[in-house]
Amino acid sequence: MPDSLLLLALVLLPFAGAIVAGLLPTHARNAAAALAGGVALTALALVWAAYPTVRAGEVLRAEFAWVPALGLTASLRMDGFAWLFAGLVSGIGALVVLYARYYMAQEDPVPRFFAFLLAFMGAMTGVVLAGNVIQLAFFWELTSLFSFLLIGYWHHTAAARDGARMAMTITGAGGLALFAGVLVLGHIVGSYELDAVLAAGDRIRDHDLYLPALILILLGALTKSAQFPFHVWLPQAMAAPTPVSAYLHSATLVKAGVFLMARLWPALGGTDAWFLIVGSAGLITLLVGAYIAIFQNDLKGLLAYSTISHLGLITLLLGLNSQLALVAAVFHILNHAAFKASLFMAAGIIDHETGTRDIRRLSGLNRSMPFTARLALVAAAAMAGVPLLNGFISKEMFFAEALTADSPMGLMNILPVAAMLGSAFSVAYSLRFIHGAFFGPPATDLPRSPHEPETWMRLPVELLVLTCIMVGVLPAATVGPFLAVAVAPLLGGELPYYSLAVWHGFNLPLLMSVVALAGGVLLYLALQRRLRQGLERPPLLGRLDGQRIFERSMVFLSWRLARRAEGVAGTRRLQPQLRAIVGAAILAGAATVWWRGVGPGNLPPSPVDPVLALVWLCGGACALGAAWMAKFHRVAALILLGGAGLAVVVTFVWFSAPDLALTQLTVEVVTTVLLLLGLRWLPQRMPRPGERGPEVLTRTRRLRDLALAVAAGGGLAALSYAVMTRVPPELLAQHFLARAYTEGGGTNVVNVILVDFRGFDTLGEVFVVAAVALTAYALLRRFRPAPESIGLPDQQAQSEHGVAGAAVTTRGAMRDGADWLLVPFTLTRLLFPVMLIVAVFLLLRGHDLPGGGFSAGMVVAIAIILQYMIGGTDWTEDRMRLRPRLWIGGGLLVASGTGLAALAFGRPFLTTYFGYADLPLIGQVPTASALVFDIGIFALVVGATLLMLVALAHQSVRAHRAAPRPPAPAEAARAPAPLVAAEER
Amino acid sequence: MELVVALAIGVLAGSGVWLLLRPRTFQVAIGLALLSYAVNLFIFSTGGLRTGAAAILERGQEGSLGQFADPLPQALVLTAIVIGFATTALLLVLLLAARGLTGTDHVDGRERDR
The missing domain is CATH 1.20.5 (Single alpha-helices involved in coiled-coils or other helix-helix interfaces)
Structure with missing residues (x-):
């Protein structure tokens, strides 16, 4: 199998498995377990397949283009060290899956558990195999995320939620620091590739930014590995299901921290700063963790603190800046994974079979579950460092290192004593674990009567304990080659001399071991009474x-x-927020002018044309008038707004923008109708006669707003004048003008830009319009008018033709007989087909001449809305079946379909094709595919505009039904008319 | 000519901002419409003011900025007009719904405490 495929499979397989597991039914626990086990074993097999390569000292690599523009590649690499960890992750993973299958209760949603577990396994593999430090930080954060989900798996308990949140906060924050750190590191090295980073050790250590990079990266590593003072999250994480603890806290999550430190040891290690930070954090954690562990009453709590302590030991070894210490650290990583995973599993079995993990309640389980007791005994002995077990050998190496460590300023002279002390503590808590749970008189008040677990549940523990013994008895034959393979890449291929043997003769480390063992036993005996009292927290x-x-x-x-x-x-109030936004915009503009200054423009102003000046005299007056009238005279304000809009339209025509003018004009009409329809539902507001002027407070507010408005208006005026009087040397427009016909096939450049060059923008825009229309429709379906605006408006209620006024809402038959507004009614009916033809005209010529789908759609919408306004809702709906939502859907389909069709011809999305077709009578018609796109836009605009307008207009129909009507003779004679309103319920 | 258009933009924007800061929803809606006029005109004006030079090519012609007005701001403004229409419509419907729900047309959904 090629290397790249192997590595890719190793990373992606767990994620794929996670997705599949997540899709399984809630209680498919056998299927989920089989899937997870299969994935883990496959991963293990893949790791094993890579062994010949890494044993030869080679590195497996895989590279994929990621962001080529930034010189970033996604790369995976596996050297011996990564190989060891990948094996640990998949191997312990497989055992944990088997264990979890029997541990998890019937009522737990087990597939979800395995999905998280697999995803976590994938993230962890990603960390280990990352060939690029950014990728490493990415997978690092993924492990935080999935460990959060795993720890919080029993999310119905507060402890699980709190523990998960705490782990997430601390390790996630550390991950952010790590990310910053690797960015600095990449900056120093000039590459984010791990190979380059590892090769640049001297350059990194001499760089000015070494210390910041080191601190940031170590923040990531130390939080993850639960080093003092960040260790607090780990005990809380014990709220997780025990298989999770066994996995996360023996071989994976917390080991990621020490993995990172060992990984970057060649690049970052070897300095006094490294020694001070890493070494002291490790030493303190080793002692504090072990000390607190003795006083834990919860089996898992004890193991949690012991994990912290052992991680401290590994960190300390890494901090010693000695090659042999590094070997010892890697060796201890392995040993700790084996005995700690088995101990967690044993604790889980006890919890599972007895219903409690409290050491004070447990006792004498040796009788009821003898086999488990022996397994736990061996594992705990390994943890305590008893000879002939694996923990002993790495501890011997640690003692040897502690004796020979040379440190700056002689700081580590206390190291041998501290090492013995920590070791004695670990003997004491191991004793407590075994003695408390398995020996003594049989417990009487256990929630369940204990018995041996199922054979399969015990199998993972058996295998792990077997490993502990094998490594402990025959270290060189069993683990020796693997250790050599793992350590070699960290030390540049050269191995220091070390001896993996049980017996090194009578020497100082052995003496220290004996002292520690004896000291631990004595300590435990001495503490017996205090421990029995059931301390809640350590002294x-x-x-x-x-x-x-x-x-x-x-x-x-x-x-x-x-x-x-x-x-x-x-603030929750809108006005201060808007004020702040406007103020900030003004300040930003003013600040730029302040700093950069404004020079004279390079264009002479063109002469003033009196006509346009006059137009804007009116337009400006309209704008000011609208601002003045908007409070008490809404209709007047609306009319004045239209006046200002017309002035804008004239300006567009004047300065060579016919398309804009056309669009603005049609939009103006529709907006005005919309607002008019809305006016009816707003409360009446009239200046109260005889009232004194506004209060002082209000007046100051208004003055302030006026100042803001004047500043904003004046600023924008000055800004636009400045922009208009200068022209930049290069304009993008040149490119569009030159290519509009030759490459876009249309002579109307604005339209070609919209439907072709920037077609994706237009597509997005019509989706927005569609979304707005549907939102408006949905909001109006649930619309409840305010009580006082439900009744008929005064004008209708008081008019002489009270009934005729209401005819807008009643059956069409009424319309035919009535003579009100007869002339406009006839005119609009006559105009209707004309307007439709104009619309088609605008649509077809859009690519070459002013027009296009948008204005055409607006014209159709206006034509229909005219019928509504004059003929009345019911009269119109009796004669026309409008399906605005179909128009919207069809339009979106056509527009996106045209874009997608380009893919079928092997071109990028929204590429257009163009040509001209000769139609009889009409002549040459451009048949660019852009036209089809434009037709889609047309349909959508028709649909969206109508949907909003009709929905708004229908509110009146609804309200009239609810409102009490004035009795009218004509109405009384008639049977109550059923109302049409197809859109209504 | 530039001065006239600049002043027009200023007056539109000033009126718009004034209304935007008013307490009644309808005022805000009108203000937003005025402000979008101003902004559209401003974006349009960045292409320069040219008369009689609409960017309509002859068949087969490669246009240049010497002959034609800048089409790019025009295309941008066209999009802006459409989006402005959509937001105005949405705002209108929202303010109607809010008025029905809260019983007031104050922008905060309740009258100011005095």
Whole structure:
């Protein structure tokens, strides 16, 4: 199998499995487990297949183009170290899957569990195999995300939610720091490729930015590996199902931190800063974790703190800047994974079979579950570092390193003592685990009567414990070659001399081991009484409650500080917000002018034409009038708004923009009708006679707003004058003008830009229009008018033709007999076909001459709305069956279909084809595919405009039905007319 | 000529901003319409003011900026007009719905506390 395929499969397979598992039915636990197990075993097989390559000291690589423009490639690489971790992830993963199959309860949604687990496995593999530091940071954050989901799997319990949130907050924040760190690192090296980074160690260490990069990256690694003072999340994460703990806290999540430190050891390690930060964090964590672990009453809590302590040990070894210590660290990573996973599983079995994990309640399980007891005993002995087990050998190496470590400023002279102390603590808590749970008199008050678990559930533990023994007895034969393969790439291919043997003769490390073992036993015996009392928190360090500190700071940040900031800067009122936006815009504009200044333009102003000046005298007056009238005289304001709009239209015509003028004119009509329809539902507002002028407060507000308005208007005027009097040397327009016909096949350049060059914009825009129309329609379906505007408007109720006035809403028969508005009624009916023809005309010629789908659609909509206005809703709907939503859907389909059709010819989306067709009578018609696109836009515009207008118009029909009508003789004689309103319920 | 158009833009924008800051929803709707006139004109004006030079080519012609007005701002403004229409319509429907729901036409959905 080619390397690239193997690596890709290794990363993608778990994610694919996760998706499939997520789609399984809720209670398909066997299927989900089989799937997850299959994926994990396949991954393991793939890892094994890569062994010959990595043993030869070669690196498997795979590269994929990612963002070529930025020089970024997505690359995967697997050297011996990555190989070891990939094996750990998939191997322990397979065991955990088997264990979880029997651990998870019948009522849990198990496929979801396996989906998360597989996704996590994929993310972890991604971290391990990333060939690029940005990718590494990406997968790193993915592991945080999926561990969040896994820890919070039992999301109905508060502990799980809190634990998940805490883990996410701390490791996620660390991940962000890591991301910043690798960016700095990439900046130093000039490449984000891991190979380049690892090769540039000296350059990195000498660089000015070394320290910031180091601190940021270590923040990521230390939070992930739960090093002091970031260790607080790990004990809380014990709320997760035990298989998750076994997986996350033995071989994967927390090991990602030490993985990263070891990975970047050649690039970042070897300096005093590295030693000080990594070494001291490791040392403190080793001691504090082990000490607190002794006093835990929860089996999993004990294992959690012991995990913290062992991670501290590994971190300390990595911090010592010695090659042998690095070997010991990698070795201990392996050993810890084996014994800790089995211990977590054992704790899970106890919990599963007895219903509790409290050491104070458990006792004497040796009788009821002897086999599990022996397995746990061996694993715990390995954890304590008892000879002939794997933990012993790596601990010996640690002691040897502790004795020989040379450190700046002699800081590590205490190291041998500290090492012994930590080791003694670990003996004590291992004893507590075993003695508390399995020995003593049989417990009487357990929730369930304990018995041995199912054979298959125990199998993973058996395999792991077997590993512990094998490695412990025959280290060089079993784990030796793998360790060599893993360590070699970190040390540049050269291995230091080390001996993996159980017996090294009588030497100082052995003596230290004996002292630690004896000390641990004595310590446990001495503490017996205190432990029996059931302490809630460890003595001395009990006050250092990380969880409370964390939660307090969270409350402060996300609640108190946020509330205070909101109180200072926030408001729910719209006006201050708008004021702030407008003010900020003015300030931004003014600041730019202040800093950069404005020079004279390079275009002489053209002479003023009195006609246009006059037009704008009216237009400006209209705008000011609209602003003045909008409060009390809405119709007047609307008319004045139309006046200003017309002035804009004239300006467009004047300055060579016929398309704009056409569009603006039609939009103007439709907008006015829309607003007119809406006016009816707004409350009446009249200046109260005899009232004194506005209050002082109101007056100051108005003055302030006036100042803002004047500043904004004046600023924009100055800005546009400045823009108009200068012309840039290069304009994009040149390109469009030159190619509109030769490549777009149309002579109307604006239209060609819209439907061809920038067709994607137009497509997006029509989707927006469609969405707006549907939103308006949906909002109006649930529309409830205010009570006082339900009744007939005064004009209709009081008019002489009270009934005729209401005829707008009643059956068409009424319309035919009535003579009101007869002339416009006849005229609009006559105009209707003319307008449709104009619309078709505009549509067809759009590509070459002013026109196009949008204005054509607007014209059709106006033609129909005219019928509505004059003929009345019912009269029109009796004669025309409008289906606005079909028009919208059809339009979108045609427009996107035209774009997609280009794909069928092997061209990019929305590429157009053009030619001319000779039609009889009509002559040459451009038949660019852009025309079809334009037809789609046309249909959509017709549909969207009608949908909104008709929906709004129908509100009156609805309201009239609800409103009590004045009794009218003609109406009384008639049977109550059923109303049409096809769109209504 | 530039001065006239610039002043027109200024007056439209000023009236628009004034209305935007008013408390009644209808005022805001009219203000938004006025402001979009101003902005559209402004974008349009960035292409320069040319008379009698609409960007309509002859068949087969390669146009140049010497002969024709700049079509790009025009295309942008055309899109802006359409979107402006859509937002005005949406705003109108929203303000009607809000009026029905809250019983007032104040932009905050309730009258200002005095």
